[in-house]
Amino acid sequence: MHKIIVTVALALCAGAALSAQAPSSQASAPAHKILLDTYFNHEADPSTGRLQHYTWDDTSKWGGYSQFGELFVRHGGTLAMLNEAPTSTLLKGSSVYIIVDPDHVKDNPTPNCMDKASARTIARWVKKGGNLLVLTNDRDNCDLHYINILMDRFGLHYNDTTILQLEIPTPENPTNVYPLQGIIGGEDKMYMRGTSSIRCTNKAKPLVWTPDGDIVIAEAPYGKGKVIAIADPWVYNEYIYHTLLPDNYDNASAAEHIIERLLD
Secondary structure (H helix, E strand, O other): OOOOEEEEEEOOOOOOOOOOOOOHHHHHOOOEEEEEEOOOOOOEOOOOOOEOOOOOOOOOOOOOOHHHHHHHHHOOEEEEEEOOOOOHHHHOOOOEEEEEOOOOOOOOOOOOOOOHHHHHHHHHHHHOOOEEEEEOOOOOOOOOOOHHHHHHHHOEEEEEEEEOOOOOOEOOEOOOOEEOEEOOOOOEEEEEEOEEEEEEOOOOEEEEEOOOOOEEEEEEEEOOEEEEEEOOOOOOHHHHOOOOOOOOOOHHHHHHHHHHHHHO
């Protein structure tokens, strides 16, 4: 289903702005293993069988995550993908585990849905110090029901909704900006599609929300680790360096702020 595109102004990160180059101190630092799920999201090109959307090696404009991966590498990351259900052995040694746009039957006729066993395994890994990033979508474009088996453990819950449906901005008409508010300093103009929203309970806290109070980015501590929940998989290749956007939009900076929080 084609979604309406929205532009948002994002207040996201504390501290000084990042440069395009990784800090020199990272050259000698141990690499962080960044593990990207391709099991709960497993969309294949029907003509080739090749995985598409949200993979490190997808360099296409529409839906590839190669540029997001490059940002992790600049921050000392090494990239890997996991094409099966997570186990403690498979997650061991990873600094960050990322789940993006979990499949429903529109994406995959036999989706690999989150279940209690996988949720327990992931929660134990986070509790020991792992950092989990989950990016969903609006209710018509991903599973929000089963992924909450996992997210509810952390006091984070994706609402069954679609918000932020605005007109498409263009370089010629860049004025359609939907302001978001954040509890941490700094401001980036960030590009998103229509999203779901997030409910926070227990120790979870909102990081970014709309003027109407809908939370779109949130974070929760859990044991020695943390979880960041985002209501849209907004870091595709065409959005990172805003090839379709006016020059003053900066998804790359916003994505790096998220990476810093995950690797902190």
